[in-house]
Amino acid sequence: MRIIREKLAASLCVLLLCGAPLAASAKVSEAEAEKLGKELTPLGAEPQGSKDGTIPEWKGAAIFNDEQKHYTFAKLQQLRSADPDRLNMTRTAQGEAVDKPLFTITAQNYTQYAEHLSAGHQEMFRRYPDYKMIVYPSVRGHFAPEEINEAVKYNATHAELDGTDDISGARLATPFPIPKNGAEVMWNNRLKFRGVSAVRRYNNQAIVDADGSFQISKLIEDVRVEYGNLKDKSRENNVIVYYLQRTLSPARVAGQITLVHEIFGKGTSGRNAWIYNPGLARVNRAPEVGFDNPSLGSDGLQFNDQIDMFNGSLSRYDWKLIGKREIYIPYNAYTMSDPRYKYKDIIRKGHINQDLARYELHRVWVVEANLRPGHAHQFKRRTFYLDEDSWALTLVDCYDNRDKLWKLQEGHVITLPFLPGSTTVPEVIYDLQSGRYFVTAMVNEDSVNNFELSFDREYFLPKNLRSLGERR
Known part of the structure; x- marks a missing residue:
């Protein structure tokens, strides 16, 4: 298997991250790496549940049945039209009935649950009297192929981070x-x-004004993954991901094409x-x-380094690993993409339709x-919450330069066992x-990805953009 010399500053649909000056991070010992797949899951999570049982033990692939693990694009299209309930993996999971809510957190009782809520979520309850979080039993189904598990174990004793830009x-x-600092967690x-x-992704975005009115932008995104591509491991360049976005609407920007090469290398911009x-x-x-x-297309509501929850160079920030917390996060959110719900059903004044959202208690890494002094950014401080099982970034609290809470980011996590x-x-x-x-990455009214x-x-070369634009 080919070992890749990395110097990253970017990743999918965006940049990658780096941070405050650090000495090269030490590789973990062979003895510590042996915990993976035993005392830890193959990707580094704690397999055991919480002491009070509110977070279950990790089950991974065992959560899903054989049919779910072998869905094809054609089958997904068929189910989307004929039987969309079967696309909700929690409703057909093996084991307990996980589609029934446990309780609801409201603006009237949220203080009882404050220890399990991010600062951003607590502010949503204070700001919106109708805001709620419907909490369901937690389901830990994320898993990876054995080849990836082997690569992760290899990385534990071989990968190094020099400062925050260079991975080797x-x-x-x-x-x-088995991370030792905040920058490693973000990587x-x-x-x-x-x-x-x-993947070809059908991305619908909504700019929602304070009165609840909204405008939809329709995009098609073509992506070729370089790092982590099991089908083609040649990687003879410094690209992590190729990304090509075509804008279909609104009319004033229709036909615009954006091409991005996410790259690695010290001293690069990351893309x-x-x-x-x-x-x-x-x-x-x-x-x-x-x-x-x-x-x-975001009308200033999204910065470039908020795409894909976070991306880009870490060089403007100092990164601190706080540790782990048990937090209510949006998880197993299949209902949010159910084709029976249209965008007008999802979008509400002040916030999305919380009847469609699913929250679960999970352990998360907090960074x-x-x-950094001498650096500029409209966010003075950010707190990131990453699911321990999948390393998915699911919540971000963002503070302005007065150190006042400004923005909350939510990523509604789903696991797709047929990928996996x-x-x-x-x-x-x-x-x-x-x-x-x-709101971005809505797919309800389009084809499945x-x-x-x-x-x-070659499809992702700049010289091809004009011909692609002329074909539409």
């Missing part, structure tokens, strides 16, 4: 399953195994990007594609990022000061 000795998957999120070598403008029929290099530059892999759909960014919010495609690297 890692291959295919999670580089630091685990950016380089987690995604279960695909390529190279180009934009095709249909009005000018011209391809231009995009100079500002990271940090707190507003992402295209705090503080803006976990992802966050949809993702929501709440502006807690203006009352507006932004196609995970069976393949793309040549």
